[in-house]
Amino acid sequence: MADKTLFITGASSGIGAATARMAVAQGWKVGLFARSADKLDALVEGLGDKALALPGDATQLAEQQEAVDKLAAHFGDVTAAFANAGRGASAAGTLQGEPDDWQSLVNLNVMGVLWTAKVVAPYFQKNQGHLILTGSAAGRMHIKGSVYSATKWFVHGYAGNLADEFREWGARVTVIAPGMVDTPFFDAAKPEKLKSEDIASSVLFALEAAPRASIREVFIMPMN
Template sequence: MTRKTLFITGASSGIGAETARKAVAAGWNVGLFARSEDKLSALVDELGEQALALPGDATSLEAQTKAMAKLAEHFGDVDAAFANAGMGVSGAGTLAGDPEEWQSMVQLNVMGVLWTAKAASTYFKKNGGHLLLTGSAAGRTHIKGSVYSATKWFVHGYGGNLAEEFREWGARVTVVAPGMVDTPFFDEAKPDKLKPEDIAEAVVYALGANKRANVQEVFVVPSG
């Protein structure tokens, strides 16, 4: 069976890195896109010839477009993409929030997702591929003054809109929405919360669903 190929942003650690591991184990090739070239190289050493390091900045449409082209040249196509890169901010709320942090966060959490969708759509219109987005439980509730939560509301709304567009090509869109996950996203460990592999398993589940089924949203929240 020919291996399909998955492009992952934010692939150097946390949910992105675990998704790469789970996807390779499930029979996928993976393109690992992130800014940390050293971490990507180490992950490629671990995963072997089914992985390709693609250093780059997710806030750049040009970088994502070039990375997907390199991935397609290397493995033959881009069958799926996971827009996973994201960030939070240190100051919660509007009054205490830092406008420069907001700017960086919107560039990554909103524009970075748009760039992944834009770059991937060229391939998916031809091959009926699958786009996955990292949403959040915070993107379905109102949190006092939270700009981060609002960026995830965007992801959920845009994911639904994309699903309507991509359906015309036979392509699928899934928003994977975690609750709190113990990842490097947080300054302090969250040992009683979800682990990155829990979210990675949800991604691989959605990827493996029968072509007739679009798993449009998956919520994964701590059971405790």
């Protein structure tokens, strides 16, 4: 039987890196996908031979495909994936928003998620794998003029649709919906908010659930 192997996008820092560390500590092999090759190499150095650096751009289907296939060849299979790569908009609202920035936002937050699902689906059809998507509290409420929020509404809607599709193969889909997290996503530190490790623990909670249990959503808010 192949080892438990997790493909993580947006793995070089924040939630992705914290999830990689926690997954390895719980016996997983991990494939770390992000554009920052130097950060991935540093992370792999700390994690050892249970981790593989896979530099690439999440907005490119071919690069995600190549990374997942390389991970499967290296560790024997890909049994889970965490579609975590994403970013915010450079300006809030419709009036002030920049069309080129919106296109870039959609390419990563929407198309990047679709590409991850597309490339892991053939593996999960065979091995009853598990796909985790990073949603957001912003994808569960309306925020005035927020295009970023709308991309997360897509993630939440798609996760539910995907869960019913993957269920036919015995595979599972979970959306993790955090409120504000103290990560490099924000320009200023948010020390009173959630930590990356809080989200990572929710990812591992869903991944390690008994096969009979399909955890469709984990919604996490800071206490303050």
